[in-house]
Amino acid sequence: MKKKLIYIICSCVFVILNSCSEPSKEYVLKVKLNKLTYKDIYDYDLVKDVIFDAEELNLDSLKTKSRESFLKGVDEYKNKKNASAAILWFKKSILNFPDAKTYYELGNALLEAKMDKNSLEEAMKAYRVAEALEIKPLYSVYYKMACAENMIDKLDSKKEENYMVFSYLRRSFQTGFYDTLSIAQDTRINSIVGSSGYKSLLLELKSKNLNVDKNSLFELYKSAYPIHKDGYEVSVISGKGESNESISYDFSTFVPEMQNTSFGREVSNDFFYVANVKETPAYTALIYTSVSFWGGEESGPMPSYTSIVTYDPTGVIIDRKLIACDCSAGKVKTAKIIDDKVYVEDFDRLWKRPIDEVSFDKNDIDQYIHGAKLTYVIHEDGTITAAEIPANYIDTVITKNQSQNTPL
Numbered sequence: 001m002k003k004k005l006i007y008i009i010c011s012c013v014f015v016i017l018n019s020c021s022e023p024s025k026e027y028v029l030k031v032k033l034n035k036l037t038y039k040d041i042y043d044y045d046l047v048k049d050v051i052f053d054a055e056e057l058n059l060d061s062l063k064t065k066s067r068e069s070f071l072k073g074v075d076e077y078k079n080k081k082n083a084s085a086a087i088l089w090f091k092k093s094i095l096n097f098p099d100a101k102t103y104y105e106l107g108n109a110l111l112e113a114k115m116d117k118n119s120l121e122e123a124m125k126a127y128r129v130a131e132a133l134e135i136k137p138l139y140s141v142y143y144k145m146a147c148a149e150n151m152i153d154k155l156d157s158k159k160e161e162n163y164m165v166f167s168y169l170r171r172s173f174q175t176g177f178y179d180t181l182s183i184a185q186d187t188r189i190n191s192i193v194g195s196s197g198y199k200s201l202l203l204e205l206k207s208k209n210l211n212v213d214k215n216s217l218f219e220l221y222k223s224a225y226p227i228h229k230d231g232y233e234v235s236v237i238s239g240k241g242e243s244n245e246s247i248s249y250d251f252s253t254f255v256p257e258m259q260n261t262s263f264g265r266e267v268s269n270d271f272f273y274v275a276n277v278k279e280t281p282a283y284t285a286l287i288y289t290s291v292s293f294w295g296g297e298e299s300g301p302m303p304s305y306t307s308i309v310t311y312d313p314t315g316v317i318i319d320r321k322l323i324a325c326d327c328s329a330g331k332v333k334t335a336k337i338i339d340d341k342v343y344v345e346d347f348d349r350l351w352k353r354p355i356d357e358v359s360f361d362k363n364d365i366d367q368y369i370h371g372a373k374l375t376y377v378i379h380e381d382g383t384i385t386a387a388e389i390p391a392n393y394i395d396t397v398i399t400k401n402q403s404q405n406t407p408l
Helices: 002-021 044-056 060-079 083-096 100-113 117-132 138-155 163-174 180-185 196-207 217-223 249-254 256-260
Strands: 232-234 268-279 284-293 304-311 317-326 331-338 341-351 365-378 384-386
Touching (some): 044 117, 060 083, 060 249, 100 117, 100 138, 138 163, 217 249, 249 256, 304 365, 317 341, 317 384
Antiparallel strands (some): 232 331, 268 284, 284 304, 304 317, 317 331, 365 384
């Protein structure tokens, strides 16, 4: 037994010494990409894993494909009024890469498609995933969940009040919704307006000093923007505002480009909240970015256009200017907002190798060359005017009647 023990010890020492003499090996943990199927797109745990894997593997191409399908779904839903076709595109988008906004719009399309109980219950599933993925603004999904619950009750011919309708509506108010006029006009939920449950809910919210008397969609839109009252800068590296929060199509009335976007086969646009940079009794100045999806990095940098827009207190546009952009492979425009001044500068972007010979995903940026500069002033009435415009400056005026960003 003693000899056996000595033998084991000697063997272990030999193994250790031998392993030390070999070159060290680096072990890399490879992440395997999970994929969703139609049957499990509402499985939040799996959705979360798919998002994590895609982020770890840095698969931007999946996000681009997802966004292209999403925008085709929006085209069917918003422009062509074909909710059934939109549902297919939204689901295809989710299979490529799940996103809170896509689940929210999927729920909206299901809410309108067939108006049967199965569709409404599936809409609730989509809204729950959108909620779990922390869609912003959160109140919108709670409001739609209240609508869906109420519509299910109507189909079931329930006479008693459904506490879940008021529960979701309460959450909507608590997270920023206060448009009681919309509730009174919305046929999906206005059947509750005269009920004791709704009256009790309003009294409860008023007792907690929550404002339930405002009837302004613009207030809701404005509240979704991050506040940057000390200024904001769009850098030369991106040419666009730094934001990942996509603007809800519920607010398309405040973003004219969203109402007139061409959802073509090659170029589609999505819009992102950037910053609330100034607010006075006369106007609010907001910045948003539009991003065009071209189908992948090999096609070049995705064009983006960042605009500053001033609105009057009711949400009517006073003025707009295109202030920054990742305009093209060779052009970038940057902006810095300080108080009532907007400093804009053009840059030429030079690549290390000819872009007509080398694909962008295999190319590198060499340098940025300073170009013309311009200063805008936001006046007390919300109008925006330029100082003297240099001859070599690309004008960035956007009038109220233009439906597209100014071409460069």
